[in-house]
Amino acid sequence: MESKPEKITILHLDSNHPTLWEQLEQAGFTNEADYTASKQEIEAKISNYHGIVIRSRFDIDAAFLDKATNLQFIARVGAGLESIDCVYAEKKGIQLIAAPEGNRNAVSEQALGMLLSLFNNLNKSDKEIREGKWIREGNRGHELDGKTVGIIGYGNMGKAFAKKLRGFDAEVLCYDIKPFVGDANAKQVALKELQQKADVLSLHTPWTPETNKMVNAKFIDAFAKPFWLINTARGKSVVTADLVAALQSGKLLGAALDVLEYEKSSFEQLFTEDTMPEAFQYLLSADNVLLSPHIAGWTFESHERLAQVIVNKIKAIYFEEEKPTAAEKHVTGIGGVFFKSKDPKILRDWYKKHLGLATDDYGWSFWWHDKEGNAAMTQWSPFANDTKYFEPSEKQFMQNFRVNNLDTLLEKLKAAGVTVVGKPESYDYGKFGWILDCEGNKIELWEPIDKAFL
Numbered sequence: 236m237e238s239k240p241e242k243i244t245i246l247h248l249d250s251n252h253p254t255l256w257e258q259l260e261q262a263g264f265t266n267e268a269d270y271t272a273s274k275q276e277i278e279a280k281i282s283n284y285h286g287i288v289i290r291s292r293f294d295i296d297a298a299f300l301d302k303a304t305n306l307q308f309i310a311r312v313g314a315g316l317e318s319i320d321c322v323y324a325e326k327k328g329i330q331l332i333a334a335p336e337g338n339r340n341a342v343s344e345q346a347l348g349m350l351l352s353l354f355n356n357l358n359k360s361d362k363e364i365r366e367g368k369w370i371r372e373g374n375r376g377h378e379l380d381g382k383t384v385g386i387i388g389y390g391n392m393g394k395a396f397a398k399k400l401r402g403f404d405a406e407v408l409c410y411d412i413k414p415f416v417g418d419a420n421a422k423q424v425a426l427k428e429l430q431q432k433a434d435v436l437s438l439h440t441p442w443t444p445e446t447n448k449m450v451n452a453k454f455i456d457a458f459a460k461p462f463w464l465i466n467t468a469r470g471k472s473v474v475t476a477d478l479v480a481a482l483q484s485g486k487l488l489g490a491a492l493d494v495l496e497y498e499k500s501s502f503e504q505l506f507t508e509d510t511m512p513e514a515f516q517y518l519l520s521a522d523n524v525l526l527s528p529h530i531a532g533w534t535f536e537s538h539e540r541l542a543q544v545i546v547n548k549i550k551a552i553y554f555e556e557e558k559p560t561a562a563e564k565h566v567t568g569i570g571g572v573f574f575k576s577k578d579p580k581i582l583r584d585w586y587k588k589h590l591g592l593a594t595d596d597y598g599w600s601f602w603w604h605d606k607e608g609n610a611a612m613t614q615w616s617p618f619a620n621d622t623k624y625f626e627p628s629e630k631q632f633m634q635n636f637r638v639n640n641l642d643t644l645l646e647k648l649k650a651a652g653v654t655v656v657g658k659p660e661s662y663d664y665g666k667f668g669w670i671l672d673c674e675g676n677k678i679e680l681w682e683p684i685d686k687a688f689l
Contacts, residue, residue, distance in 0.1 A: 243307075243553065244283065249290040251312050255542035262550055278302045288312065288545065295319045300327055308332060308552060310545045314339075314392065314532065315469075317442045332548045335391035336650060337541030338532030343395035345531035346437055346467045349491035352525055353463055354379060359522045380404040385433030388440035388468065389416045389423065391652050396437055397421040398654070401627075408432060412445070418654055419627040419675040430457045435465065442469035452477040455486055463489045467531035470494035475514040482521060489523035493531040565644040567605070570681040571614035571635030575625070579617040611637070612685050627656065628677035641666050641682040 244265040247256065256266050267284070269277065274293045281287075281303045288310045289295070295309060297320050306329050309319060314335040321331055352358055355376035363370055382405050386393045389409040397407050397420035409421040410429045417423030429436075436458075440446045450464070450473040464487055466473055475496045481487035497515060518524050576582045583594040592599040598616035605611045614635065618624060625633050638644055641659060645668050649655050656669040656677065665683040672678055 243285045245286040245288060245549075246277075246281070246284040247288045248277065248292050249288070249312070251288065251290070251545075252539045252542035254539060255288065255312070255546055258543075258546045259549065262546075262554075264549075274299070281306070286310065286549065291318055293318075295324070297323045300324055300329070303329075308549065310549055312337075312541050312545055314342075315441045317469075330552060332545060334541045334544035334548070336652065337544040338534075338537035339391040339395040339652075341534040341537040342392050342439075342467050342532040343399045344534075345493060345527070346396050346465050346491075347399045349467075349493070349525050349527070350435065350437070350463065350465055351379070353489045353491050353523070356522075358525055379435075382406075382434040383408060383432045384435045384437065385410070385429040386421060386437050386439060387411075387426075387429070388438060389413075389421060390439065392468070393437075393439035394418070394420065394652055394654075396439060406432070415673045417675060418673060419629075419671045419677075420654065427457075431459045433458065433462055434460060435463045437465040438468040438472060440468050440472060442471055446472045448472070448474050450474065450478065452480065455481045458486070461486055461488050463487070463491070465491045467493045470496045470498045470529075475512070475518070479514045479517045482517075482523065489525075490518075491525040492518070493527045494529050495526075498529065565638045565640060566636045567639060568611065568637045569613050569634070570637040570683065571616060571679070572632070573614075573616045573618055573625075573635065573679075574632040575620045575622060576617035577620060579619055582617045610685055612683070613637075625677050628671065628675055630676050633677050633679060635679040635681050637683055638680045639682065641668050641680055644668075644680065645670075 242265060243263075244267060245259060247266060247268040248270065250268075250270055256268075260266055264286075278299055279302075281299065282305055284303070285305055285307045286309070287295075287303075287306065290312050295318065300306070300320065300323055306327075308330040309324060310332040311319065312334060314333060314337075316331055316333050319331065324331055356374040360370070360374040363374075379400075380403055384400060384405050384407050386397060386407065386409040389397075389411040393409060393411070397409065397418075400407050401420055407421040408424045408429050409417055410424060410426045415423070424432075438450070440449070446469070448471065450466075452474070455477060464473075464478070470492075473492075473496060478487065478490060482490065495515070497512065518526065583592075583598065586592045586599065587594045592615070598614060601613045601615065603611055603613070645655055645659065648670055654671040656671060659666055659668040661667075663684065665681050667682075668680045670678050670680065
C-alpha cells in the first residue's frame with residue numbers, strides 16, 4: 236500500500252488537466268498554484284517548494300535553480316526539457332520529469348493529417364470553393380503509397396508517426412543520433428541515405444544545439460529529390476528563409492508547419508515586433524504551405540494523458556512500490572528458438588538421426604527444472620520459409636522468452652514505447668504476447684503452463 240509522503244509541497248506554475256492536481260492531492264502531496272507571478276517573484280519564494288510542475292511559462296536557468304534550495308524535482312507537462320538547464324539541475328540532484336509518452340499519439344496523428352492534406356490540396360481547394368472557384372485539375376493530388384518517408388528523430392514521436400504509416404504501402408526510413416533504434420516500422424539508415432531516398436521528411440527532434448537551425452539551405456540541397464517537409468517538433472530547427480527559398484525554387488514541394496522559428500519559448504506567442512518577417516509573409520500566402528499554432532499533441536485526450544504520466548512519475552519518486560526494483564524479473568528463461576527452414580521435416584529428421592533429438596511435428600521439447608524444482612520446457616522449432624508467424628519481422632528467426640505476469644509486462648513495455656504486435660492469446664499451455672525489439676526482431680513472450688505438456 237502507498238504511504239503518505241512526508242510533507243512534499245509542489246508549486247504549479249501552469250494550469251493543467253485537473254487530474255494532475257487531484258491525484259497528487261489524494262496521494263498526500265501539498266499543491267499550491269501561482270499562474271500569474273513574474274519569474275522574479277517566483278524566485279523569491281521557490282525555496283519553499285520541493286517540486287515544480289510547469290509547461291513552458293518561462294526558462295528555468297542556473298540562477299533560478301540556485302534559489303530553489305529545497306527543490307527535489309521539476310516536472311514539465313510536455314515532451315521536451317529544453318527550457319530547463321538540465322545539466323545544472325542534475326548536478327544539484329534535482330530529478331527531471333517529462334511526458335513524451337503522453338502526447339506522442341496526438342503528434343503522430345496531426346503529422347499524418349497534415350501530410351495527407353498537403354498531398355491532396357485539401358486546404359487550398361476548400362478555400363477556393365468558398366471563394367466560388369471549382370478547380371479540379373489544379374488540385375490533382377499525390378498518393379502516399381509508393382513514396383519514401385524519412386523521419387529524423389526516432390524517439391517517442393518518431394516511432395508513433397512511423398506506426399501510423401503502417402497502413403500505407405510506403406517505405407519508411409529513420410535517422411537518429413542513437414544507434415539501434417529502428418524497428419519493424421522504420422529502417423534506421425545514415426542521414427546521407429535518407430536524403431538520397433526520401434520523398435517526405437518529418438522532423439521529430441528535440442531542440443538542442445545540434446538541431447538548432449538544422450534544416451538550412453545546405454541541408455535541403457543535400458536531398459536528391461524534391462520533397463515535402465513536415466515539422467511538428469521545434470520551430471527553431473528550421474531556417475524559415477531557407478525553407479522559403481526552397482519552396483520558390485521547387486526543391487521543396489510543400490511544407491506542413493505546426494511550429495515556427497518565430498515562436499517564443501513559452502509557445503504562447505508568435506510575434507512581439509511590429510514588422511512581420513518577409514519569409515513568414517510568404518508562408519501566409521503560399522498554397523503549398525499548411526500552418527497550425529503549435530497544436531500537434533494538443534488534443535483533449537493528450538491533455539489528460541500528459542497529466543496522468545506526470546502524476547505517475549512524481550509518485551514513483553516517493554513511493555517505493557512504484558519504483559522498478561532489481562528483484563522484479565519478468566523474464567525467467569528461454570522458452571523457444573524458432574527459425575525458418577527450406578524443409579522443416581527433412582531438417583527435423585537430420586537432427587533426430589545425427590544429434591539424437593526426440594523430434595516431433597513441432598520440433599524438439601527440451602525439459603529442465605527451474606530453481607523451485609518445477610518441470611519446465613524449452614522448444615526448438617524449424618518453420619517453413621513462407622511462414623507468416625514471424626511477421627511483421629522479416630528476420631529468419633524468432634525467440635520465445637518465458638515470463639511471469641505477461642499482462643503487466645506488456646503494459647510496461649507499451650508505456651516505454653516498445654512495439655507490441657497484436658493482442659495476447661491464451662491456450663491450455665499458457666498465454667502468449669509478441670513484441671519487436673529495437674532491431675525489428677519479433678519476440679514471443681510466453682507465460683507458461685508447463686504441466687499441460689506432461
